[in-house]
Amino acid sequence: MESAATIQCTSQQTRFHIESPNYRELDIKGLQILVTSGEKKSATKGKSKVRSKDGLEILSNAELLLKEGRRYALVGRNGTGKSTLLRSIAEKLIPGIPENTKIAILQQTRLTDGAKDPKQEGRDNTGLNVLQTVIERATSRTTIEQEISTLSQGIDTSDPYAPVRALRSLKHERLQKRLFILDKDARLRSGMRGMQARKALVAFEKVVAESKRMVEQPSEDISTDILQQETQDAVDMLAQLQSQIEPALVAETETRARSILTGLGFSSAMMAKPISDLSGGWHMRAALAATLLQDADILILDEPTNFLDMLGIIWLQRYLISIGDNRKPPTMIIVSHDRDFISLCTDLIILKDKQLTYFHGDLPTYEISQSERRKYLTTMKEAQEKQKAHIEKTIAANLKAGKANDDQNKIRQAKSRQKKLDNRWGMEVSARGGRFKLNRDLVGYHFTAREEIDIPPEERPVIINLPEPPDLRFPGSLITLEKVSFRYAATSPIVIRDVDLSVGMGDQIGILGLNGAGKSTLIQTLVGETNPTQGTRNTHPRLRLGYYSQHGVEALQALGAQDETLTSLALLTQDVNGELTEGEIRGLLSQLGLPGRLASDVPIRKLSGGQLVRCALARLFWRRPHCLVLDEVTTHLDYETVTALRRALNEWDGAVVAVSHDRWFMRGAVEGGIDEGQSEDEEDDTVDGLENRRRVMYMHGLIRTHYEVQKFRPQAVESHKPRKMVTRGKPQTVELVNSVLQALSSAENRLPKPDVMVPKPDIGKRCYLFREFAAWDCEEQS
Template sequence: MTSIAAESVSTILVSCKQTRFHIESPNYRELDIEGLNITVTSRAAATGKGKGKGKAAAEGTEILNNAKLRLKAGSRYALVGRNGSGKSTLLKAIAEKLIPGIPEETRVSILQQTDLSDANSDDLPADGSSGRGGPTVLEDVVDKATAKSELEQEIELLSAGVSSTEPYAALQALRKLRHERMQKRLFILDKDARLRSGARGLQARKALVEYEKLVAQSASLKEQAAEDISAETLQTEIQEAVDMLADLQLQVEPSRIADTESQAKKILAGLGFTEASMSKPARSLSGGWRMRSSLATALLQETDILILDEPTNFLDLLGIIWLQRHLQSLEDSAAPPTLIVVSHDREFASSVCTDLLILKDKTLTYFHGDLPTYESAQAEKKVHLTKMKEAQDKQKAHMQETIRQNLAQGRKKDDLNKIRQAKSRQKRLDDRMGMQVNEKGGRFKLNRDLAGYHYATRAEIEVPHDERPVTLSLPDPSDLRFPGSLISLEGVTFSYHHRHRSPKPQPPPVLQDVTLTVSPGDRIGILGLNGAGKSTLIRLLVNPSNTTPGVLQHGTITHHPRLKLGYYSQHAVAALQTLARVQPDLTALSLLTRETSSSSSGGGEGELLSEGDLRGILARVGLPGRLATDVPVAKLSGGQLVRLELARLLWRRPGCLVLDEVTTHLDYETVSALRAALRAWPGAVVLVSHDRWFVRGVVEGVVDEEEEGDDEYDDGDGGSDGGRAGEGTAGGRRTRVVYKLAGGKLVELEDGVRQFEEGMERRVRKLMGG
C-alpha cells in the first residue's frame, strides 16, 4: 500500500504491508503496521513525468525502511531519535493518516513544532493592540477543540431555512448541508483510494466512483427547480431538516459548552494563562504563547492518539510539571489515548512515558522503560554479547584446529573414523555456533527457535556497534592577564517605565536590589517562571549600556576589562531564520567568515581566522564538512541552528558563556554532549534553563551513573555532591550556586534545583486541586 502527501517544498512517500482481513470493530487507539517505508523527496521528484514511485523514493531521503509501527492502546511512548532522523515526518504521517492501515475514523490530535521565527517565551502581550477583534484565547481553544464554529454555521443555515416563510427554504438548506457533508466524505474516499493498492486499492477506487455518482446526484438535487419537487418530498425533507437541527442544537447546548469551557480554563491556567490573558484576542499572542494555546487545544480534544512534538518548548517549570501531572492523569480515564511524545527534556519524558519508540538506522525499535534504563540495558547487552563472542571465537578456533588435525591424520592413515569425526565436528561448527540465547533471553533450542527450518544455521553473534557519538568541544578561554571578577552587579534595581505620561501607576521594578558576582570558572544557574525577569537580568549581565526602554534606577554593573563574553539568546534560532530568509544562499561557513573578517578589520576582539580554523570550529560543535559549506542556513534544522549560534560565540574564545534556554530544539544526545562539555569547560557559565537535568549537570556538577569514571566528564572540582563550591579553576575556587528570581528578588537556593522543583510541585498540586 502506498501513499503520497505533498507539502510546500517536499513530499512524503509512504508504503507498508496491510492485512487482507477486514476488521469489523478496530481499536482506534492501536496501530500494528508491518513493512513501513517512509521517504521524503522533493515535489518535483515525486510528480515528475515518467518517474515511478520507486524512482521518486530513490531520489529522496529515506526515513524508514521495512519498519514495524506497533502502538498499544493507552500506552505512553517517548519517540527518541537524533535531530534530522525523521521524527517529525513520522508524526506527520501518523497524524494525517498517510499510512495505509490507519482507519480514517481514528481521532488523532497533534501539537506540531511552532514556527520559531516569531516565538517569544517570556512576555504575554500587555494588551490586544497588535490584534484587536476576533475570538478570545479561550473561545479559540474551545472552537478548535470542538469544531463549535462549524456546528454553529450548520445550525444557522438550517435555522434560517426552517424559520423562513418561504416554503422551500428548509428543503434547500437541508440539501445544501447534505451536499457539503458529502463533499467532505468524497475527499476522504479519494484519499483512501490513493493510499491503497492491489485488490483493496481496486475496491477503494470502485467505492470512490460509486460515491462520485451520488455526489453528482446531490448536486443536481440542490439545483432542482421548485416546480419539480413533489409535495410528499417537500414534507419529508422539511421534517428531516427539523430533526437534524434539533440534533445539532443538542451538541452545542449551553451545559455541554460550559463543561468544555471549564475544562479549557483549567488547562490554560495550568499552561500559564491568567483569567485576563484568556480574554485577550487570540491573534495578539506571540509565538511562544500561541504554542501554549495550541497545546491546550490538543489536550482538550477527545482523541484516540495524542501526539505532542516538543510540548515543553516555551514552557516554564511550573507549566512542565503541570503538563506531567495532566498527562499522567489520563491513565485514569475510561479510554486513555495512546500518547506519543517528542521532548529533549529527559526528566519530563521519563516521568510521563512508559515506553520508548526509538527511530534509528531507518527502523523502529521498542523498549519498556525510560531512557536511562534503556541506555544501561544496551550497555549491559553489549558487554554480554562481547564476552559471548570472544568465548565462542576461542572455542571455534580450537574446534577448527582439531578438525584440521583429524582430517590430516585421517587422510594420512586412511582412517575413515577420523575423517567422519572431523566432518561431524565441522557440521556442529557450522550449525551450532552462533547465538546461544533466543529472542526472549532463554537458552536457544534448534527444534524450537528455528522450527521448520532445521537446515538453517544460527545467526552470528553481532555485537552492536556504538553509533557515532555526538561530541561538542569548547575552546579554552583567552587569557585575562590579571585576576578579578568577570561580571559584578551591586544593588541593581531596574524597571520599565511608560514612555509617555499616563494616569496608570508605574509598574514595580523588574529587578530589586540584585547583587551577583561571576568569577572565572563559576557555575551560576538562574531559575524562575516566565515573566519573572530572567531575560532582563541576562541582558544587563551581557550589555549594561543597552537598557532601553528600561531604566537602571540605582546600583552598579561592572565587567572585567579584558572579558570576552558569549551570549546565547533564547531568540537566537529565530534570528538566524530571519537572516536566512533575507540571504537564502548564506551558509554556516560564509556567515562565520564574514563575522570574523569584519571583527578583525574593524579592530575588534578577534584575530583573522583562516578557513581551516573556521571549519574546525564548526566541526567541534557538530557542523562538519559539507553541512557547513554547502547547506544553506535556511535549510538547517533547529538543532543545527543552535550549533551554528554556538560557533558564532566560541570563535572569540570567551571566558564566560551566558546561555538563555540553549537546549531548546536539541535532541537527547546533543543535550547530553553539551552538558558534559560545559561541565568540564574551565570558563564561567551563567545558565538560564527550565531543563532540570541539564541544570543539575552543568551548574550543580551532578554526574550520572553512565558518566562515572569517564575522564572526559571529570572537571576535578568535586561538584557531583551538589555542593556550593569546590576546587575548580587553577588557583581559585569554583562557585556552584542556583538562584531563584521571583518578584524582582534574586534568592540563593540552598538545595538548588530540588528546592525550586519542590516549590513548583506544591503550586501544581494546589492548581490541580490535589
Template sequence: MTSITAESVSTILVSCKQTRFHIESPNYRELDIEGLNITVTSGAAGKGKGKGKAAAEGTEILSNAKLRLKAGSRYALVRRNGSGKSTLLRAIAEKLIPGIPEQTRVSILQQTRIGDADTDDLAASSSSSSAARDGPTVLEYVVDKATAKSEVEQEINSLSAAVNSADPYSPLRALRKLRLERMQKRLFVLDKDARLRSGARGLQARKALVEYEKLVAQAAALNEQSTEDISAETLQAETQEAADMLADLQLQVEPSRMADIESRAKKILAGLGFTDAYMTKTAASLSGGWRMRSALAAALLQETDILILDEPTNFLDLLGIIWLQRHLQSLEDLPAPPTLLLVSHDRDFASSVCTDLLILKDKDLTYFHGDLPAYESARAEKKLYLTKMKEAQEKQKAHMQETIRQNLAQGRKNDDQNKIRQAKSRQKRLENRAGMQVNEKGGRFKLNRDLAGYHYSARAEIVVPQDERGVSIALPDPPDMRFPGSLLSLEKVTFRYASATSATSATAAPPTLQDITLTVSPRDRIGILGLNGAGKSTLIRLLVGAPPPPGSRQTGTVTTHPRLRLGYYSQHAVEQLQALGRAEPALTALALLARETAAAAAASAAGGGGVEAAAADLGEPALRGLLGSLGLPGRLASDVPLRRLSGGQLVRCELARLLWRRPGLLVLDEVTTHLDYETVAALRAALRVWEGAVVVVSHDRWFVRGVVEGARDDEGDGEEDGEEDEEEDGEREGAPRRRTVYKLASGKLSVLEGGVQQFEEGMERRVRKLMGD
C-alpha cells in the first residue's frame, strides 16, 4: 500500500492508502478506500505552509477511516451538524480522494448555502433583467445540466460554421482549436492526478503529466501555425477529421435521443412540483427553493455511477418528498443502479430509501445494514448484553480472586508450596483469560482468529459502549396567564393578496385563505399540513400578527390573549440571521442575545413590563447556558460570527432568541430544516411534554407525529417514562391537552381525523397517479 496526500484549492487536505496493483476494469459504482484522512483548513492556515503543518492546524474530519461503498447500495450518512458530512461528500464528488477513478461519474446535489448573497441577489435582480427573460427555461437548464447539451451545441456550431465556410482552412482551424481546448481539460485532470499521488505511482503520474504537457505545447503551436506551412495532405486529412467529429457530435444531440431525455426531465420536474407553466419560466427568475428543486432534478436526470444527495428534502413538500422517495427506490430496478449516498434529517424519508447507514463518528466511518431505528435498537441491545457479560465476569472474577487469596493464605500458613504454586497459576490464568468469550458475530472466541497480533492478554477486554452526550433541549416553563381564555383565535377569517396585475388599484386576487376558524388554547398541540403554496405561511403570519402586505384584504376576527408571550420561528429565519451576519461581520450569537436582552431589560426598567420583564435577570452566564443547551457551547457562541455558522447552528441561535423570552406559545414554521436528526429528536421530545402550546407547520412526518400526536416511536424510552407521559398528557384541572392535525388546501382548513397518516395516504395516492401506477 502507498500513502497518498492531496491538497485541493478549497483547503481540503486528503490522504489515504491505495493498492499498488493495477485494476483493468474497476467497478465505478464501488469505493474501497483505506486509511482515509480528511482535514479542513482555512485559506490562511493552508497558505504557504507544508501539508503536514497545515493539516495540524486544521479541523480533522476523518482519521485512518475506511470508506467502503458497495455497488448499487443506498447509504444514509448520519452525524450531527458540523461533523464534516458535507466535506466528505464534496471530497468524493470532486474526486479529491486518491483511488476514485477519474472515469467515475458522480452526480451531486450540494446542500443549499443558506443566506448566500449571490443566490439571493441574483434571484432578486435577474427576474427584471433582460438576461433572465432571454436565459434558458427551467426545462432547458435541467436538460443542459444533465447532458452538457449547450457545450456540445457550441462545438457543433463552431465546426459546422467552419465546414460550411468558403475558406478551405477554416475546418482545420476550428478542429485544432477544439482539440487544444479538450487537451487542456485533460491536462488539468493529469495535473490533479500527479498531485494526488506519491511514491512510484506518483513518479509515473508526473512523467505522464510532463509528456502530455509536451503534446499540449505542440497542439498550441499547431493552432498558431501559418497557412503557408500547412501541407495539402494535412489540410485534406484534418478537414475530413473535422467533418467526422461534427457527425459524432450531432449524434449526441440527435432529436429522438434529446426528446427522450426531455420527456424524463418533465416527469422528474412534475414529481418535484413544477407545473408546465413553471417549466417554461426562465431558470434565473426562480427563488432559492425552486432553484434547489431544479438542481435536484438535474442530479436525478444524469446518468451516474454515484449519486450524492445532501438534504434533498429541505424545500420539498410532502408530495415531493414521497415522489422522491419512490423515485429513489425505483433505481434498484435499473440494470446498473447507481450507488446512493444520502444526507437527510427526515427519518421517515431516509429509513424508507436507504438500506445501510454510514455513521461518521469519532473521526471514523462505521457501517450498519438497516435503518436508523434498527441501528439504535441494536446498539441498545449490544450495550445491555455487554453490560450483563461484564457484570457476570466481574462477579466470577471476584469469586476466583477470593479463592486464590484463601489458597495463598493457607499455603503460606502451612508452608504448602504446591498450593502456593497452584494459586499463582490460577492468578496468572485469571489475568490472561479475562475478557470477551464470544466474537463480534456471536460465536466462540478463538485467539488466533479473533485477536491477531501480540497482546498482553489472550482475551479482548469487555468494553461497554458509553452513551454519547446526546442533544438535550430544555424549554423554559411558560408564564402564568393569570386568567383563563384562548391564546389565539381566528373567526371566519378570509385573506386576499393584492392582484399582481393591478397593484395601484389594489384589485383583490382570489382568496388565499377562506373562512378560517381556528382556536389555540393553553397546552394545545396543533399541526398544520399542506402542500407548498397552500397558504400555510400566510395563515401563520395572521396568527402571529405580522403586518399584511400592501393592498391585501382581510375580513374576520383575530383575537389574542392580552398576556400572551409568543415565540415565532419563521421558515426564513436562517436567511434573515445570515443577512444580519453579513451586515455586521463581527456579530456572534452571544453578542446578539446580549444586545436583545439588554434592550428588553432597559424597556422593562422604563416601565414596559410584559415580555421585557423576562430579560431583567439574564446575564452572560444564563445566555451561555441557554445557547449551550441548544448546541452552541463556549467559543462557538462567543467567538464564531453568525456569518460563519452553519444552517443548523443558525437554527439553534434563532431558537435561543425565542426561548429567553419564556413564551407561552411556540409557532414553528419548518423548524427542522437544516437540523441534524439528533437535534430534531431532542426538540421533538422536549415539545411533546412542554407545558406551553405549540403550533407546528412541517413536512417532516416523524416530527409532527411526535410533537402533535404524541407518538413515541424510535425514541427508546422506557415504560416508566411512558406511564409518566400518560399522566402528563391526561386531563388536568382546567388544562386539557388538545392534539389536532389540520389540512390546509384550496384556502380552507379542515381537521384530519386520521392525523398525519391520513394526509400521508392521500399524498401516496397522488404520487401513484403521477407516476402512472
C-alpha cells in the first residue's frame, strides 16, 4: 500500500508576521517546502531545518511576498510544485500566515469530494441542490446551523439536563479551537512576547481542562440553580445564533450565488438539480462558483478555466477584474495555462529552480524583458572580459619588466592592480540600474566586493516536430460532409443540421461554440465515430486520420486501471506492432516530454494529466496522419508545451481541425496570429501563404434561450479581399466573442441576441481569417 505524501514547511519567524493587521498581505522569508512520502514524519510547522534528502524539495530559502489587491499569476513548468505551494498557503501550513486570514481555494477536485472541507465534516450534502450546496460551501451557515441544531435538539427534548450538556459541549469545542491558535502563537513567538504568550497558554489550558471536567460531570451532580441558569444560557445562545442568519443577508447571498452560477453557464433548472446529478465538468463549475462566493482575503484559483466554454472564460476574466475594483479587493493567486486568461493578472510569480521571483506585468512582457536582460548581461560580460584580458596583459608585462629590472615598486604596483582586479570585478550597477554600492547591494560576507555577472540560463525549449504526412498519390478532399444532420434518438432534438464541410490538405480549421452547441458531435461525425442521421460522409481512400478525444485522458486512465504495470512505452509498442524500433518509439516519447525511465518504468496510472496527453499524442503521431482532429487538447498541458504544439501545427503541411477554448492557442494554431516579438514581415509571409487555408467556425446549436437563432452569412465577409483588410495585433477570436458579449448586460442574460449573432460588415473588413463562417440551426431544447 502506498503511503500518503506529507508537506513540511519552515520559514523565518518574526512577530510582525503574526501581528500584521492586514490579512491580504504576506511577507515570509526563508521559506522551505518539502514533500515527503511515508508516515515517518508529520507535517512540520516549527523552526527545524528541512533536509532535501528526506523528500522532494519544492522551495529552498524562498520569499513569499503578496501585496494587497494584486492579482498574481503563478507560472512554472509541470512538476515544479505550483499546486503544492497553493495547498500550503490555503491550509496555512506555512509559519507566518495568520490564523485569522480567510483563504478560499479552488483545487482540481470535485465539489463532492468528501472530508476535504472541514466545514462539511459530519454533514451530508448529497440531498441538496446545486444552489444550496454552493451557498453552504461558501458561507459559515453550515457551522452556525450545526450549532443551532445541537442546541435545538438539547432544548426540545424532555430531558432537563440535555440543554446543559449541549451548551457545555458547544462551549468546549469553541475553547479547543481557541487553544489551538494560542498554542501556535506560543510556539512561534520568542523573547518577552513569547514568554507572555506561553503564560497565557498555560492559563488557558487550565480553562479548557475545567471545561472538559464540566462536560464529563454526571447529571446528578448538577445543582438546581446551575441547571436553571445554564438552561437559560442555552436558550439565549440559540436566539443569538438564529439572529445571525438574517433573511436579508440570506437573500443577498442567494442573489450573488445565482448571478455567479448563471455567469458560469447554469440555467435555473440546473441550479435546482441535486448536486449528485451533475457531471464532472459541471461539478468543477459549481466548485468554482462556491469559491468565488466566499468572502476571502486571499483567493486562490488552480486551473479555473478547465471545463469552461469561451463565454464562461471571458465572463470569469471580467468578473475577477471587477471584484478587483472593490474597496477592499482580495489578493488573488491564479494558475492557468491559458495565456489570454492570465492577462488579467497584474503581477507574475515565477516558480523556478526552487525559488520564487516576482515581476510586475504580464507574461509576454516578462518574456521580452528576460530576453533583453539576458542580452544586456551577455554584452556586459563580453565587454568586461575583453577589458579584463587587456588589464591582465598589462599586469603580466609590468611583472615581467619589474622582475627583469629588479624594480620592486613596479612589482608591488602590478600585484596591487591584480588584487583590485580580482576583488572589484563584476556588476557595476545595482538591480535597479543605479550605481553599485557595496553596503547596500552586497550585504553580508562575500569573497569579492562585486557581485558576479550571472547570466540567467535559457530554459530548455519544448520542441514538437510533427511527422510529414505521406503522399496521397492523387488529389481530393480528405473528409467531406454533405447536408449532414444528426440526432441521438428519433424523438430527441437535432444536434446539427445540414452541415456542409470539406477538409483538404493544408486546411487549418478551428471550431468555436458554447458547451452543448454540438462541437463534439460534429467532430465525432467528422471522424466517423457516429453515423449521420441524414446526409453523407466521404473520405479519401488513402486517408490517415489522427483523432484526440476530449476524453482521451480518461481512456488512458482506464487502460492503466486494467493493467497496473502498463507503461507508455509498452502501450506504444503494442500500437506500432513492429513498424517502429524501440529507439524510434523512445525518441518520439522523449520529444513529447516522456523521456527515459519515465516512459519505460512509470506505469500509466501514475502519470499526471499532462503526461497522459503527451502519451495520447504519441499514439497519433507515429501513424504519420494526413489530418489531425484535436478536441480540447490543451486542457492538461503546460503553456510551454502548448506553445510548442501551437507552433508545430501552424507550420505543418497536413490538415488540422481543432476545438479549443484557449484563445491564444486558436489564434496561433488555426488563425496564424502574430506571436509576441514576431515581425510584421513574417506575418505578411504567413498571410500570403495561408490566407486560403484558415477557417474559424462558430457553432450555436442547442442554445437554451428564448431568442431566435440566426445563421452567419458567409457572403458578408467574402465580399472583401482578405489580404488588404488585415488589422495587425488584433486578436480575431476575441473580436468575434466580444461582439457576441455586447449583449451581456447582466449575468442572467449571458446568451447573445440575434442582431449580435449576425456578423456586421466592419467585422468582416477587419478579420481576414473569417472568410467562411459555418453555423448550424437546431431545434430549441425543451
